[in-house]
Amino acid sequence: MISLFTAEGLSGLLFLGFIGLTLAGALIATNARSLIRSVAGLALCFLGIAGFYYYLNSPFVALMQILIYVGGVCVTIIFAVMLAGSSEVNKVSRHNVLVGPLAFLVSGLLVWGLAGLALKTEWHSSIFYVENWGTVANLGQSLLTTYSMSFELISVVLLVAVVGSLVLARQGRDK
């Protein structure tokens, strides 16, 4: 049992905070009645996940997570909610009554299966682990050497996505 007032203890406490942030954010994102609140929950959840990435020794990916997801994706979804979102707050649910419990059952079974699998398996860590790999410099080097083809392809995908979304959203605007 380590003491709370050491560096490890405090970082463990912060980690517990990140777990709470992520799970609470995810629950708010799926259960809130109004869409703006769900987007806010999603942003909370992404902040927690960025914290996990920091604990997993990759601060660059953590910063990218905040920049892209919280700063890009969430803001875009908020724009869409303002353009198209109807207030769901006092609307009667038209779903079957069974949908909620069945969804809970299915996702509960999935979580049980996946978590059980993760906990029961014997994971073998690699033998030749090098301490200083995975820094930002290594990341940039392998993006421009080993993964340069996928890097170019993902740029093309993003370009096509941008042009495609412009074309899609433009339809019927002149009416």
Added chain:
Amino acid sequence: MMDILLLSNSLHTYLVIAALLFGIGIYGLVQRQNFIGMLISAELILSGASLNFMAFNHFLAPDPTVGQIFTLFIMAIAAAEVAIALSIIIAVYRNYKSIDTEDVTDLQG
């Protein structure tokens, strides 16, 4: 009994959290009644997958750049997916004046 303050050093913690995120995402995807809510749940599922990749990358992979690059690619794909999905949602809203999944049923009669 494992020390609760040392949770961040074990692979299992991350895997269980990723499984929980995936499950919550599936729950939202089934139970939500409008397209933006379903999109938000899909984002949760994608984050669960990325968290899995990052955890395996940190604890098991011999070369710890692979998982980080994979996660960066997942982020790019998710950004493209959000852009396309939101413009489809805007187009649907123009035609049907609603983003409710039950309203967009032209073929059902």
